[in-house]
Amino acid sequence: MSDRLLAADELEAKLRAIGAERYHHLHPFHKLLHAGKLDRGQVQAWALNRYYYQAMIPIKDAYALARLPTSELRREWRRRIIDHDGDGPGTGGIERWLKLAEGVGLDRAYVQSTRGILPGTRFAVEAYVNFVHHRPILEGIASSLTEMFSPDIIADRVRGMLAGYAFITEETLAYFTPRLTQAPQDVNFALTYVKEHARTRAEQELVLDALRFKCDVLWSQLDALYLAYVEPRLVPPGAFAPER
Amino acid sequence: MSDRLLAADELEAKLRAIGAERYHHLHPFHKLLHAGKLDRGQVQAWALNRYYYQAMIPIKDAYALARLPTSELRREWRRRIIDHDGDGPGTGGIERWLKLAEGVGLDRAYVQSTRGILPGTRFAVEAYVNFVHHRPILEGIASSLTEMFSPDIIADRVRGMLAGYAFITEETLAYFTPRLTQAPQDVNFALTYVKEHARTRAEQELVLDALRFKCDVLWSQLDALYLAYVEPRLVPPGAFAPER
Numbered sequence: 001m002s003d004r005l006l007a008a009d010e011l012e013a014k015l016r017a018i019g020a021e022r023y024h025h026l027h028p029f030h031k032l033l034h035a036g037k038l039d040r041g042q043v044q045a046w047a048l049n050r051y052y053y054q055a056m057i058p059i060k061d062a063y064a065l066a067r068l069p070t071s072e073l074r075r076e077w078r079r080r081i082i083d084h085d086g087d088g089p090g091t092g093g094i095e096r097w098l099k100l101a102e103g104v105g106l107d108r109a110y111v112q113s114t115r116g117i118l119p120g121t122r123f124a125v126e127a128y129v130n131f132v133h134h135r136p137i138l139e140g141i142a143s144s145l146t147e148m149f150s151p152d153i154i155a156d157r158v159r160g161m162l163a164g165y166a167f168i169t170e171e172t173l174a175y176f177t178p179r180l181t182q183a184p185q186d187v188n189f190a191l192t193y194v195k196e197h198a199r200t201r202a203e204q205e206l207v208l209d210a211l212r213f214k215c216d217v218l219w220s221q222l223d224a225l226y227l228a229y230v231e232p233r234l235v236p237p238g239a240f241a242p243e244r
Numbered sequence: 245m246s247d248r249l250l251a252a253d254e255l256e257a258k259l260r261a262i263g264a265e266r267y268h269h270l271h272p273f274h275k276l277l278h279a280g281k282l283d284r285g286q287v288q289a290w291a292l293n294r295y296y297y298q299a300m301i302p303i304k305d306a307y308a309l310a311r312l313p314t315s316e317l318r319r320e321w322r323r324r325i326i327d328h329d330g331d332g333p334g335t336g337g338i339e340r341w342l343k344l345a346e347g348v349g350l351d352r353a354y355v356q357s358t359r360g361i362l363p364g365t366r367f368a369v370e371a372y373v374n375f376v377h378h379r380p381i382l383e384g385i386a387s388s389l390t391e392m393f394s395p396d397i398i399a400d401r402v403r404g405m406l407a408g409y410a411f412i413t414e415e416t417l418a419y420f421t422p423r424l425t426q427a428p429q430d431v432n433f434a435l436t437y438v439k440e441h442a443r444t445r446a447e448q449e450l451v452l453d454a455l456r457f458k459c460d461v462l463w464s465q466l467d468a469l470y471l472a473y474v475e476p477r478l479v480p481p482g483a484f485a486p487e488r
Contacts, residue, residue, distance in 0.1 A: 022481045119460035120467060123367035130374060212482070216363035219480055220468075223364060226478065227471040234470065236463055237266045238456070 006204050008195040015191075015211055019149040022215035025156070029222040029230065034156050036164015038230075040105065041242020043165065045229045047101040048240055049121040049221060051111050054097040056125050058084045063133040064140045076189055083182050096175035103172030116240030120224025128217045135210070138203060142194050142210035146218060147183040154179055250448050252439040259435075259455055263393040266459035269400070273466040273474065278400050280408015282474075284349065285486020287409065289473045291345040292484055293365040293465065295355050298341040300369050302328045307377040308384045320433050327426050340419035347416030360484030364468025372461045379454070382441050385434050386454035390462060391427040392435070398423055 006014065024030055032038050033046060061080045068074045086092020101111045110116065132140040154176045161168050198204040228235045235241050250258065268274055276282050277290060305324045312318045330336025345355045354360065376384040398420045405412050442448040472479045479485050 028476075028478065119368070119464040120364055123371040123461075123464060124363070126371055126374070127367040130370070216480065216482075217367075220363040220367060223468065223471050223478065223480065224464075226476075227467050232272075232470075232475050234272065234467065236460065236467065238460075 003201045005199075005201050011195060011198065011204055011207070012191065014208055015145060015148065018208060018211050018215065019146070022212060022219065023146060023149045023153075024215070024218040024222055025149065025153045027219055027222040027226075029226045030153070030157075032230065034160035034164075036160060038165075039242075040165075040167055042225075042229045043104050043168075044101075044106055044242055045225055045240055047097075047104050048106055048111055049117050049225060051097055051101055052114050052117050052121055053125050053221065054084070054094050055112075055114070056129055057093070060129045060132045063129065064137065067137040067140065080186060083178070093175060093178070096178075100172055100175050103169065104167065116238075118224040118228055118239050119236060120227075121221050124217050124220040124224070128214065131210075131213060136206075138194065138197050139206050139210040141190050142207040143214040144186065144190050145194070145211050146214050147187045148191070150183045151180055154183075247445045249443075249445050255439060255442070255448055255451070256435065258452055259389060259392065262452060262455050262459065263390070266456060266463065267390060267393045267397075268459070268462040268466055269393065269397045271463055271466040271470075273470045274397070274401075276474065278404035278408075280404060282409075283486075284409075284411055286469075286473045287348050287412075288345075288350055288486055289484055290469055291341075291348050292350055292355055293361050293469060295341055295345055296358050296361050296365055297369050297465065298328070298338050299356075299358070300373055301337070304373045304376045307373065308381065311381040311384065324430060327422070337419060337422070340422075344416055344419050347413065348411065360482075362468040362472055362483050363480055364471075365465050368461050368464040368468070372458065375454075375457060380450075382438065382447060383450050383454040386438050386451040387458040388430065388434050389438070389455050390458050391431045394427045395424055398427075 029046075033043070038046075058081045061077060061084070065074055065077050065081070068077055082092075084093040086095055098108055098111060102108055114122075128143070131143060135143075158173050158176050161173060162170065194207045198207045228239060229242065273290075277287070282290075302325045305321060305328070309318055309321050309325070312321055326336070328337040330339055342352055342355060346352055358366075372387070375387060379387075402417050402420050405417060406414065438451045442451045472483060473486070
């Protein structure tokens with residue numbers, strides 16, 4: 001590794017290259033999900049496990065908030081928490097994910113209990129929360145940059161799932177609609193922030209590593225789903241077992 | 245769940261029942277490993293990933309040490325750190341695991357770097373360290389009780405691996421010999437401790453949950469190995485890829 005400082009657009013190109021290699025749109029589980037090739041139980045397992053990730057996002061963002069030094073930065077970041085927790089009962093991203101889970105046939109209280117999730121899901125999500133809690137805020141913000149790649153996957157997912165699964169309606173997938181505008185807004189801030197605040201090549205490398213780490217967090221959740229519910233269907237003791 | 249306090253032998257019976265259902269001797273990866281059915285690359289992947297678990301054990305035990313209130317308890321627990329870190333260069337469990345890794349053909353510096361380990365390994369091991377760091381010490385001690393079940397699996401493993409793999413010698417497996425006496429000594433203390441210090445049924449249930457959690461930590465590591473190196477051989481970006 002050279003110690004030459006990268007120009008802002010070079011840093012962005014390297015971030016995008018990490019996404020092209022490691023973002024979870026490449027994972028076989030997503031390919032099956034988006035192609036309509038999973039059965040209802042497998043889609044339930046995805047919705048159930050992914051709920052835990054959704055539910056922990058505001059916790060992760062609260063740790064980030066606690067480390068941001070100015071009202072201006074905290075106001076900006078606070079929006080993410082509002083997006084997920086909503087403005088009142090029945091609103092926000094977590095609530096919309098619960099509606100998705102119910103839409104595919106899961107019981108709301110069971111989903112909220114997180115009793116049936118895979119240990120691999122739990123450990124990956126907790127690693128993300130701990131990362132943002134303990135690493136410098138520059139890296140915490142950089143780890144959010146997987147959202148650079150999410151609008152494409154969301155468009156694919158919504159199109160593929162509506163076409164592929166008779167039991168899924170537009171209403172079930174309502175979670176994703178606001179993400180198409182929220183994610184670019186979030187990315188715009190975070191990308192500008194890391195370009196401005198990574199002031200040495202070493203800091204730029206930490207930014208790149210943070211994005212690699214976050215790609216691992218997302219990828220690892222799909223690995224756990226694939227092993228348990230696709231092949232070889234090795235469901236760990238105590239985890240959700242779909243009706244066959 | 246009743247709120248009746250369990251007698252000490254009832255608590256122990258419930259702990260043993262968790263092991264019988266959830267300990268990783270039941271995992272298909274271990275069945276293959278011990279039956280001599282893996283190739284050298286797969287055994288390397290196991291040794292490489294398991295190194296990270298070994299290397300983090302003294303960190304986990306140092307967090308436990310920091311939470312123990314008396315010299316007597318700390319002296320007892322300190323033994324575990326000595327077992328792993330040794331009394332000087334070239335001694336201790338971590339060093340013996342490195343010899344095992346070298347014995348199966350891995351480069352020592354590569355193993356120590358942990359660059360090639362699976363994200364699933366990293367997240368599971370970190371979950372264990374964080375558990376002992378943050379949960380009450382009663383639960384931290386209870387989470388060590390998977391050692392109740394380890395002498396049997398070690399005997400199986402050493403017998404099976406010596407019989408099944410021409411590239412493995414008794415010297416390679418020297419890590420396991422002291423574990424056969426260390427583990428029962430550790431268990432004797434930890435089991436007595438949880439029997440005496442879990443003074444309500446709720447605390448006893450936390451003890452049982454801690455052991456279930458630890459079984460998940462071990463199981464999840466084998467899940468990650470199975471997915472990446474046995475079936476469907478889905479090696480995550482950046483992880484160790486055996487020569488085929």
